[in-house]
Amino acid sequence: MKFSPKRPINFSAGPGTIPEEVLETIQEEIFGWHGIGVGVMEMSHRSKEFISIYQSAQEKFRHYLQIPKNFKILFMQGGGIAQNAIVPMNLARRGCIDFLVTGNWSQKSYEEAGRYANDIRVAASSKLTGYTEIPTISGWKLNPAADYIHICSNETVQGVQFQELPDISILGSQAPLVVDCSSDLGSRSVDWSRAGLVFAAAQKNLGIAGLTIVVVREDLIGRALPICPSAFDYSVVDANESMYNTPPTWAIYVAELVLGWAQTQREGELTGVRAIEVRNKRKAEKIYRAIDESSFYHNNVAHQFRSDMNVPFFLADSKLDAAFLSAAKENNLLQLKGHKSVGGMRASLYNAMTEEGVDSLVDFLKDFERTRG
Numbered sequence: 001m002k003f004s005p006k007r008p009i010n011f012s013a014g015p016g017t018i019p020e021e022v023l024e025t026i027q028e029e030i031f032g033w034h035g036i037g038v039g040v041m042e043m044s045h046r047s048k049e050f051i052s053i054y055q056s057a058q059e060k061f062r063h064y065l066q067i068p069k070n071f072k073i074l075f076m077q078g079g080g081i082a083q084n085a086i087v088p089m090n091l092a093r094r095g096c097i098d099f100l101v102t103g104n105w106s107q108k109s110y111e112e113a114g115r116y117a118n119d120i121r122v123a124a125s126s127k128l129t130g131y132t133e134i135p136t137i138s139g140w141k142l143n144p145a146a147d148y149i150h151i152c153s154n155e156t157v158q159g160v161q162f163q164e165l166p167d168i169s170i171l172g173s174q175a176p177l178v179v180d181c182s183s184d185l186g187s188r189s190v191d192w193s194r195a196g197l198v199f200a201a202a203q204k205n206l207g208i209a210g211l212t213i214v215v216v217r218e219d220l221i222g223r224a225l226p227i228c229p230s231a232f233d234y235s236v237v238d239a240n241e242s243m244y245n246t247p248p249t250w251a252i253y254v255a256e257l258v259l260g261w262a263q264t265q266r267e268g269e270l271t272g273v274r275a276i277e278v279r280n281k282r283k284a285e286k287i288y289r290a291i292d293e294s295s296f297y298h299n300n301v302a303h304q305f306r307s308d309m310n311v312p313f314f315l316a317d318s319k320l321d322a323a324f325l326s327a328a329k330e331n332n333l334l335q336l337k338g339h340k341s342v343g344g345m346r347a348s349l350y351n352a353m354t355e356e357g358v359d360s361l362v363d364f365l366k367d368f369e370r371t372r373g
């Protein structure tokens, strides 16, 4: 045990907390990976050692999320935000895209796509209700000519999450569903039969910044527009096994370790993502219960759309916000300030957030209310 037992509890929305075991392994291996005297940072991406790390990360990720063979896993760079441009450049052959706008992130994706496609539409939006719900699928207005439909599975800022991927075939749509899963990929299982392309920046549940994972159905590869840079053309990335340019080797190494950790998590009979999913639900319920039982804290999101990953909440008296944050810090609870666009507080409960960490926050919420409420 190299870290002090007083390691703070970090509720950061991203980059988020990393499992302690993973940090310990990194610390042990930084000067030399598996006894070879060279660390991963200093290794050629073409070396057999790095190729083995890369292949293991690919295999672990596919196995962990049960990704079918007809989907390719691409390790890219540029983050979730770059995908807001890269997806349209790869898929919007007709220039028609439908967006579901459910918060800051999907709104951002919608705005960026307008630079690459000329017929971008909002199929449905929850803006009028302050992004506290997800519009029911029967009301979505889909463009029959759309190249794809974009959703954000978990709105990191507003704390609004799809409980499962929507089945757009019930609206008669054949268009692929593109999902920004940056803040929940790896936190629960995915119904791949409903997805065309899923992307996620790694720094929430899968490791550190620098790696962007794209999971794309084979038949959607090879349609890029001529303006698409080669390094961002899915067919080029795929044909070169994510090594057309130097991949983010360190971030791939960390993701491989994080996936190894995730795969061995247990909850009773369950292992891997199913254990993680159950634990994440329980963690989130503990916080929401504490908030709902009090009149001192509140969360405005409709219950069935509340996120298991990001829990925004407000104090009844916002004049106490600063005191709340400094008392939290004294209690070793860090990064609880809400996103600047919504204010208040936000607790992010990614996979690496321990249940003990959540319990400490619940205790603190009660304690602060008792003394200051």
Ligand SMILES: *Cc1c(COP(=O)(O)O)cnc(C)c1O
Binding pocket: 014, 078, 079, 080, 081, 082, 105, 152, 154, 155, 156, 180, 181, 182, 183, 201
């Ligand atoms: C964090 C996040 C992103 C951002 O990714 P970058 O790596 O900053 O580009 C995109 N979408 C969602 C939903 C996120 O939570």
